[in-house]
Amino acid sequence: MSQVLTPSPTPISDVPELSAPTGFWGVLRRPFTLDLRALALLRMAVAAVVLVDLAIRSTDLEAHYANLGVLPLPVLFEHAWMQYGFSLHTASGLWQGQAVLFLLAAGVAGALLLGYHTRLATVFSWVLLVSLQNRNTLISQGGDDLLRMLLFWGMFLPWGRVWSWDTRHKPEPARLDYFSAATVAYIVQLCLLYWCTALLKTGPEWTETGTALYYAFSLDQLLLPGGRLLYPYPEVLRGLTFATYYTELLLPFALFLPVGVRWWRLLVIGVLFGFHLGISLTLYVGLFFLINMASVLGLLPPMALDWLTGRLASHAVRLRTWLQPRLPAWQLPWQLRLERTRPPAASRRRLGRAVRETFVAAVLAYVCWWNLDDVAVLRPAGGVMAEPVRWFGYLLRVDQHWGMFAPAVFKDDGWYILEATTAGGQKVDLNRAGAPLTYAKPAAVVSLFKNDRWRKYSENYLFVNNAWMRPYYCNYLLRIWKENPQHAPLKHLSVVYMKEVSLPDYKVAKPTREVLCDCE
Numbered sequence: 001m002s003q004v005l006t007p008s009p010t011p012i013s014d015v016p017e018l019s020a021p022t023g024f025w026g027v028l029r030r031p032f033t034l035d036l037r038a039l040a041l042l043r044m045a046v047a048a049v050v051l052v053d054l055a056i057r058s059t060d061l062e063a064h065y066a067n068l069g070v071l072p073l074p075v076l077f078e079h080a081w082m083q084y085g086f087s088l089h090t091a092s093g094l095w096q097g098q099a100v101l102f103l104l105a106a107g108v109a110g111a112l113l114l115g116y117h118t119r120l121a122t123v124f125s126w127v128l129l130v131s132l133q134n135r136n137t138l139i140s141q142g143g144d145d146l147l148r149m150l151l152f153w154g155m156f157l158p159w160g161r162v163w164s165w166d167t168r169h170k171p172e173p174a175r176l177d178y179f180s181a182a183t184v185a186y187i188v189q190l191c192l193l194y195w196c197t198a199l200l201k202t203g204p205e206w207t208e209t210g211t212a213l214y215y216a217f218s219l220d221q222l223l224l225p226g227g228r229l230l231y232p233y234p235e236v237l238r239g240l241t242f243a244t245y246y247t248e249l250l251l252p253f254a255l256f257l258p259v260g261v262r263w264w265r266l267l268v269i270g271v272l273f274g275f276h277l278g279i280s281l282t283l284y285v286g287l288f289f290l291i292n293m294a295s296v297l298g299l300l301p302p303m304a305l306d307w308l309t310g311r312l313a314s315h316a317v318r319l320r321t322w323l324q325p326r327l328p329a330w331q332l333p334w335q336l337r338l339e340r341t342r343p344p345a346a347s348r349r350r351l352g353r354a355v356r357e358t359f360v361a362a363v364l365a366y367v368c369w370w371n372l373d374d375v376a377v378l379r380p381a382g383g384v385m386a387e388p389v390r391w392f393g394y395l396l397r398v399d400q401h402w403g404m405f406a407p408a409v410f411k412d413d414g415w416y417i418l419e420a421t422t423a424g425g426q427k428v429d430l431n432r433a434g435a436p437l438t439y440a441k442p443a444a445v446v447s448l449f450k451n452d453r454w455r456k457y458s459e460n461y462l463f464v465n466n467a468w469m470r471p472y473y474c475n476y477l478l479r480i481w482k483e484n485p486q487h488a489p490l491k492h493l494s495v496v497y498m499k500e501v502s503l504p505d506y507k508v509a510k511p512t513r514e515v516l517c518d519c520e
Contacts (some may be wrong), residue, residue, distance in 0.1 A: 007055035030258045032187055033179040036162045037309065038300040040115070043122075043159035045294035046150050047113035050125060051145070053287055054106050056451055057132070061102070063476065064136050065452065068472045071136050079468050080137055084394040088128070089135035100281065104128065115164020119155070126151040127458045138460045138469065139453040141458030143288035145400045149189055149367075150295055152398060156360050159298075176302065181360040182201035186298060188364060191252035192371045196402040199375045203408025206245050210238035211504065216283065218502035220445035221455060226281030227303035234506075247275060255299070262301035269296050286452025288404075367398050374401055409502075415445045416458060416510065417496040418477060423489040430477060434487065439498065461516070462497065470495065470517035478519060494518050 002482055063069040071080065073093050089101055105128040112121040129151060133144055157180075160166050161173060205212035216233045217223055229307050230236055251271060254264040273293055280289035300308075344352070371507055373385040393399040418430035419437060427437035431448055442448060449455040461468050461473060495517040501509045 004291065027258045029179050031256050031261055032184045033177050034186075034298055035300065035302050035305055036158060036173065036176050036178050036182045036296050037302075037305045039159035039178070040161070040163035041300065042150070042157075042294070042298035043115065043118070043154065044137055044163075045297050046147070046154065047109045047125070048111040048380055049131065049147060049291055049294050050151075051106060051113070052290070054102055054109065056287070057453065058099075058102050059451070060453065061098045062095040064139060064457075065089060065098040065132075066095040068095070068476070068479070070457070070469070070476050071138065072472065073470060075468075076135070082134060082137065082394055084391045085134045085397070086131065086395075087134040088131040100424060101128065101131070105132065115160040115166050118160025118164055118166050122151060122154050122159075126155060133397070138466075139457050141286060141288060141452070141456055142402055142404050143187050143286065143291040145402075146193060146295060146382060147287075148397055149400065150186075152396070153182055153186045153189060153360075156180070156356060157186065157298075181357040181364070185360055185364040185367075188201055189367065190240075190295060190299075192400075193253060193402050194248040194252045196371050196375055197406065198245055198455055200403045201245060201248075201408075202376070202406070203409050206241065210241040211240045212405060212409050213237040213244070214241075214504075215411060215502050216405060218412065219413045220415065220441075220500075221449075221459075222283045222285070223446060224282055224284055226278075227283055230282065241480060244275075245267035246269065262303055265299045265301050268306065272296050284446045284449075284452060284455065286456075288418050363396070363398060366392060367400070370399060371402075375401075382465060411502040412462070412499060414497050414499040415442060416447060417498060419494040419496045420490050422479070422494040423491050426488070428488075430493070439511075439513070441498070441500075471519065474517040474519040490520055492518070 035055050038226070057064070058185075060069075064071065067073055073090055076090070091097065105125070108121050108124045108128060111117060126148070129148055132138055133148065158178060161178075162176075201207070201212070203212070205215060209236075214231075214234060214237045217227045217237065223231070230240070251268060254268050257264050273296070276292045278287040279285060369385060370390075416431055417437070417439065420428050420430050420434075421427060428434045429437050432442075449458070457473075461469050472506060474493060477495075478490065478493055481490060494515050495513045497516055498511040499514050500511045503509050
């Protein structure tokens with residue numbers, strides 16, 4: 001690759017018309033102008049997160065995506081199907097069919113990481129991610145919405161213009177700075193995430209008493225060692241609660257300031273990196289923190305990228321020198337059909353750009369409208385978005401909700417016991433690999449979950465309106481237990497939830513036993 005981490009002496013843009021803006025218009029668009037190198041880093045980070053997500057999900061191919069799992073296709077369509085949605089993953093109820101789609105998604109994400117046919121790789125990655133998320137919405141969280149939106153806006157960003165396989169034989173662009181409706185959409189999307197997260201937190205724990213993090217760290221299903229260290233200090237938790245709330249509410253405004261843009265962006269990136277690192281050390285939120293960290297890389301200013309490329313350029317040259325003689329000289333037979341043999345006419349470029357900018361601006365307006373409707377404190381009584389208008393959001397999956405710990409922190413905590421009775425009358429707990437049954441609270445409740453997808457599933461499993469999930473989960477547990485010939489035969493299984501309500505002032509509630517499901 002001729003452009004891998006090579007420092008460029010001048011800012012660039014892949015659109016010649018985007019010369020350095022002056023006057024009022026130039027000042028207005030300054031906060032929304034991004035460096036192409038930052039967009040390339042954003043592309044690589046998003047692709048890497050998609051690969052990590054696929055790797056984690058692939059450990060539950062049968063459980064979460066096949067008919068033998070917890071959500072068979074007929075049950076999905078009856079209870080959890082999103083109207084106007086689409087999913088290639090519903091074409092087969094076999095785990096082998098899911099495995100093929102997972103491998104395809106991994107290959108496309110790998111192409112996106114390398115910047116190989118970047119635009120097509122972005123489109124297919126988005127399609128396959130939406131398809132995967134639609135197959136089982138019961139294990140989704142807010143980070144999935146953000147990852148989906150990053151790929152959506154990425155389809156309209158030139159994040160393969162530098163540091164990509166596509167540009168290995170192309171000249172460097174004339175400028176590194178780039179502005180379009182898509183850069184505006186990307187920045188506004190990040191701001192909407194944090195603004196709505198804050199505005200949805202209307203409970204007094206966030207705005208008055210400052211006890212939100214106390215209650216969050218009281219949730220043993222989420223608590224990690226870092227949170228356990230902070231938990232005994234109420235004043236520290238109170239300060240961190242207000243810091244969290246006002247960071248989410250006020251920090252995004254810094255991205256709209258037209259002066260000192262690079263310094264404001266470094267501040268935003270630094271604060272958000274520290275913010276999400278802190279979350280990852282204290283609360284079990286899966287890939288949420290990693291997705292959010294990746295999402296801000298597109299904001300990196302030129303001076304940070306100059307520093308980065310200056311230190312990595314020599315390593316890149318050595319890597320290229322070692323790699324080039326070892327790369328195959330042949331091309332894939334379909335490669336020539338995917339690549340343009342000559343650039344389009346100027347009139348077609350202008351028309352294509354106008355259509356693209358108009359479409360992106362319209363979708364951004366729709367996304368802002370959706371979020372406005374989602375935040376009760378901003379919308380009129382009864383809402384401003386009629387239900388028939390929502391089909392567009394569900395079809396393109398630009399629907400989103402940023403209600404983490406909102407409006408208040410969930411206070412019904414507890415742990416699961418999979419209480420089984422063997423044919424010989426012995427009581428065992430399948431949640432602890434068949435160990436003798438005990439109702440004592442585990443030392444680390446969070447360790448009972450295989451991954452965050454299962455934690456989210458168990459969270460949805462508790463809600464009364466999701467009671468239909470319970471028999472399918474119970475039967476799945478029985479089946480996988482019976483498939484192991486070393487396991488003792490079972491004659492009964494109860495899914496038990498030991499409910500422990502979080503109380504104020506470090507008071508401890510007595511757990512209550514709730515049987516959620518029985519099966520033979």
